[in-house]
Amino acid sequence: MTHLNEGALRRLVDEPFAISGSEREHFxxxxxxxxxxxxxxxxxxxxxxxxDVAVAPSVDRAQEKVRSRIGNSSRRAWPNPGRWVAGxxxxxxxxxxxxxxxxxxxxxxxxxxxxxxTQVTVVPVTASELQSLPKLREFGTIQMPxxxxxxxxxxxxxxxxxxxxxxxxxxLPATVSGTPQYEVVSPATGTFTFDAAxxxxxxxxxxxxxxxxxxxxxxxxxxxxxEAAVYGPESEGIPDLVIGEMRTPQITSDGASIKTxxxxxxxxxxxxxxxxxxxxxxxxxxxTLPLPIPExxxxxxxxxxxxxxxxxxxxxxxxxxxxxxxxxxxxxAVGGTLSSGQLLSIANGLx
Amino acid sequence: xxxxxxDSVRVRDRDSGAFDELFAREYRRVVGIAYRVLQxxxxxxxxxxxxxxxxxxxxxxDAPYAGPWLYRATTHAALNAVRGRKRRQRREEMGQPALATxxxxxxxxxxxxxxIEVRSALARLSEKQAAILVLRYSGLxxxxxxxxxxxxxxxxxxxxxxxxxxxxxxxxxxxxx
Numbered sequence: 001m002t003h004l005n006e007g008a009l010r011r012l013v014d015e016p017f018a019i020s021g022s023e024r025e026h027f028x029x030x031x032x033x034x035x036x037x038x039x040x041x042x043x044x045x046x047x048x049x050x051x052d053v054a055v056a057p058s059v060d061r062a063q064e065k066v067r068s069r070i071g072n073s074s075r076r077a078w079p080n081p082g083r084w085v086a087g088x089x090x091x092x093x094x095x096x097x098x099x100x101x102x103x104x105x106x107x108x109x110x111x112x113x114x115x116x117x118t119q120v121t122v123v124p125v126t127a128s129e130l131q132s133l134p135k136l137r138e139f140g141t142i143q144m145p146x147x148x149x150x151x152x153x154x155x156x157x158x159x160x161x162x163x164x165x166x167x168x169x170x171x172l173p174a175t176v177s178g179t180p181q182y183e184v185v186s187p188a189t190g191t192f193t194f195d196a197a198x199x200x201x202x203x204x205x206x207x208x209x210x211x212x213x214x215x216x217x218x219x220x221x222x223x224x225x226x227e228a229a230v231y232g233p234e235s236e237g238i239p240d241l242v243i244g245e246m247r248t249p250q251i252t253s254d255g256a257s258i259k260t261x262x263x264x265x266x267x268x269x270x271x272x273x274x275x276x277x278x279x280x281x282x283x284x285x286x287x288t289l290p291l292p293i294p295e296x297x298x299x300x301x302x303x304x305x306x307x308x309x310x311x312x313x314x315x316x317x318x319x320x321x322x323x324x325x326x327x328x329x330x331x332x333a334v335g336g337t338l339s340s341g342q343l344l345s346i347a348n349g350l351x
Numbered sequence: 352x353x354x355x356x357x358d359s360v361r362v363r364d365r366d367s368g369a370f371d372e373l374f375a376r377e378y379r380r381v382v383g384i385a386y387r388v389l390q391x392x393x394x395x396x397x398x399x400x401x402x403x404x405x406x407x408x409x410x411x412x413d414a415p416y417a418g419p420w421l422y423r424a425t426t427h428a429a430l431n432a433v434r435g436r437k438r439r440q441r442r443e444e445m446g447q448p449a450l451a452t453x454x455x456x457x458x459x460x461x462x463x464x465x466x467i468e469v470r471s472a473l474a475r476l477s478e479k480q481a482a483i484l485v486l487r488y489s490g491l492x493x494x495x496x497x498x499x500x501x502x503x504x505x506x507x508x509x510x511x512x513x514x515x516x517x518x519x520x521x522x523x524x525x526x527x528x
Contacts, residue, residue: 007508015493040512046524047515050469051488055383058397062382063374066403153478153501179431303413 003269004033011040042118063118112162122302122311123278124295136192140197144190147223155229162227164330165245170349172231173342176240180229185246187225193218194256207265223251224330232336241336241346250331292326306332306346313341323347358427368517369412378403379419381425388429388473388481390466398428422491422499426482433474480514487511 004012004023011018012027019027027033136142152158155168161184196215200207224247232240253261266276291311293300303323304313311323313335322335323343332345381402385395402424406417414420463478463524473481479500486496487507519525 001465005509006512007505007510009508010512011508018493040515043515043519047484047518048488050465050522051485052386053383053384055379055388055392055395057379057382057392057399059374059378060398060399062378063371066374067370068408069400069404070407091445176435179427179434181427250358322510 001031003326006036008034009033010040012037013044025206026288067197071291108193120314121291121309122300123275123292125292125301126295129272131277132270132272134268140195141193141198143188143192144221145188147185147188147226149183149185152184152227157186159184159226162225164225164227164245164247166351167227167229168345169243170351172241172346173338176231176338180231180241180243183228183230185226185228186254187247188223190221191224192221206269208264211256211260211264212263214256214260217253217261219251219253219261222250222252223247237334241343242333243346243350244333246331246333248326248331253344303344307348314340354439358416370407373417374403377421380489381421384422384425384485385486387489388419388433388470392445394432395429396434399425402428405526412457416514419495419499422489422495423482424484426485426499427478429485430474430481433470441517472518475521476514481510482516483510484508484514486487 004019004027008019018218027037034173103311150161158164159166167182193249194210194214194217196210199210226244226246228242228244230239230242256264262279265271266294291300293311293313298313299341300311300313303310305312305323305325306327308325308327308334311324312321312323314321319342320335320337321340322333323340324331324333325347332342332347334350336343339348340345378399382392382395382399383524385398386392391393391400402421405424405441410417410420445497473496476484482500483496486499487493491499493504495508496502496507
């Protein structure tokens with residue numbers, strides 16, 4: 001029999017019963033293998049001395065601290081941009097938040113349908129507008145599974161898993177820690193099927209007639225793969241820096257046209273004339289991805305980023321900000337607690 | 352938003368027995384892993400608590416993969432902390448005591464420069480090499496190390512041996528065979 005390999009010999013030092021009978025037989029009769037294990041054992045003991053410490057932390061005290069922090073974080077006013085991006089941030093704002101729950105959002109999605117928008121434009125919404133919107137689920141049936149997320153070991157792994165690009169920035173400010181955490185979100189498909197009978201029961205007051213062909217039409221939303229690199233202490237609030245990208249969502253309808261759906265939804269009771277006008281004012285849906293922003297809580301402005309038109313979203317209290325833009329059927333986001341100038345520099349430097 | 356709804360679910364977990372059980376079972380071990388990287392009790396506890404918070408915000412406390420997840424994330428976070436030096440600098444500036452944990456009699460072996468050397472040497476190794484050293488010398492079995500790092504159990508011995516050789520080289524020990 002040949003000599004045991006290095007890995008098997010090393011394991012013998014720690015787990016002496018983890019080899020087969022034939023390997024054991026060889027080992028016991030082989031001076032070379034036994035000498036190797038002897039040397040490895042001595043070196044392991046030396047290293048063990050370097051790492052050997054007695055640790056006796058207070059579990060109860062730590063438990064209380066963590067309880068408190070989890071409770072506090074759930075009351076954050078500013079959603080964590082790391083999870084925004086990891087969960088499909090920019091697109092998710094449209095698709096999973098307002099988008100899948102409200103007619104106005106659905107109209108926004110429908111404007112994207114079959115087209116590939118090439119820029120991001122903010123649609124300001126107020127809290128009262130959101131509250132007055134009728135629920136999309138009252139007009140049909142929604143099936144929208146949550147996309148799954150997984151960790152990646154590094155930028156290359158994240159790019160491989162997502163099929164997207166390398167998120168490594170050209171340079172980082174000295175205040176940002178070195179190695180980020182990488183997360184990848186899988187593509188997901190959701191559907192909404194219009195149901196005229198359900199709509200007539202759910203809504204009080206006059207309802208616009210459902211156009212011919214809309215009843216039974218299914219709108220399919222496909223969210224694309226995404227990836228994010230998160231730098232800094234995410235658990236303490238907003239990360240220092242988050243860089244993310246996600247394939248532009250695609251939306252298709254198997255029945256009524258996009259224009260028909262848009263007209264119907266924007267005329268529903270509860271959709272404010274201002275919001276309807278904002279969405280209609282987007283113009284050519286082939287060019288624009290609407291990004292609904294709660295204007296009561298966040299500031300937003302149109303900016304030039306990475307050579308194209310994008311949006312800077314910022315917390316009015318200075319807690320953090322985020323650049324969002326779209327290029328080549330991919331939505332990009334760079335955000336965190338760094339200054340907007342530093343974030344812009346990082347965004348512009350992405351390959 | 353889905354994000355906030357998710358947080359609420361995690362918050363409910365803290366009140367369950369699973370939260371207490373997770374802490375009782377894993378906290379000391381997780382602090383031990385962080386300590387072996389950072390060589391500092393207070394920093395190790397900071398990192399361990401960060402990791403627990405991250406885990407509990409994203410996963411149920413009774414998730415069967417809790418242990419491997421915590422071990423891997425702790426190693427990663429502790430190595431990041433060493434490389435970034437942010438926590439250490441902040442603590443030194445604030446003049447806080449370095450150790451919140453009982454260093455024990457063995458601590459006499461690892462003091463001052465030794466601690467800094469080990470910490471620095473780990474930071475110069477590859478992430479995987481540093482991780483396998485820390486996890487194995489924190490008492491994880493080969494099967495646990497394999498699960499935490501996502502490698503086959505048959506690879507652990509080889510990876511560990513190479514990591515040990517790399518660490519000894521970084522520390523200036525004799526590595527001739």
